[in-house]
Amino acid sequence: MIQTATEFTDNLSTIDNIKSYLAGLVAAAFDNRGGEPVRLTYVGGEFAKNIGSPFEKHVTALADSGQISVPKTRRKLAPFVEAYCGDIFRSTQDAAGVYFVSPISAGEPNKPHVPNVQAQAVLRFHRAVWAAFIRPIEGTRRFLNLDNIGFTDAADPPKGGSWHEIDARFVLGLAPNAPVDGVLLQSRIEEWANHSDISISRLVIEAKPSRAQSRHLEQLFTIIDSLPPALAATWSIPAAVLKHLRDAR
Secondary structure, three states, rough: OOHHHHHHHHHOOOOHHHHHHHHHHHHHHHHHHOOOOEEHHHHHHHHHHHHHOOOHHHHHHHHOOOOOOOOOOHHHHHHOOOHHHOOEEEEEEEEOOEEEEEHHHHOOOOOOOOOEEEEEEOOEOOHHHHHHHHOOOOOEEEEEEOOOOEEEEEOOOOHHOEEEOOOHHHOOOOOOOEEEEEHHHHHHHHHHHHHHHHHHHHHOOOOOOOHHHHHHHHHHHHHHHHHHHHOOOOOOOOOHHHHHHHHHO
């Protein structure tokens, strides 16, 4: 008997059922990758595509209706897996802050590859942004969420959030263990941001060094954010200028 989408979603109304469904997604992807750990953002993308709702939204709806009890801090996929799936998944995190999972039943997994960054970028991007422009696209398209910084590979953007497509031409798509040119990486991210009319300030971590170190860059971002997107997109600021402003006292 074929289940309707509603019946399928209704079956995911308990923590155990959600865990079982996630276990199936991870096991299938783990096998397809020849025993390589599975990126958690891929799992989230598959969940949203199949269920028709992002993971956090699905869990929140169940919690709000009283069907399950999950604290708000555990309703996103990564915290949920950490809190409730320790008995079925082994979780790891690479240098870019990307989470990977593998079935515990499969034994010790291959370690995820850590990018070898040789040349350092000047700006401190969110780890997920960094990873989104380094890793090969594992699907037809890649999308970056600016509301809650993270990315996923899928045929279509997930529902909810501010998802923006990253065209393949901006992605380095490096092989495992390949060195990463941080300056080139920053250039690709800036090119994409300009092309997409997105302020670069939305992609970087709010630096919290001394006030003297951060004040000049903060002033620059304030000026950029005040410009119309079409005008801001035409700006190209040399990395040497940004470095000077970062270090200026």
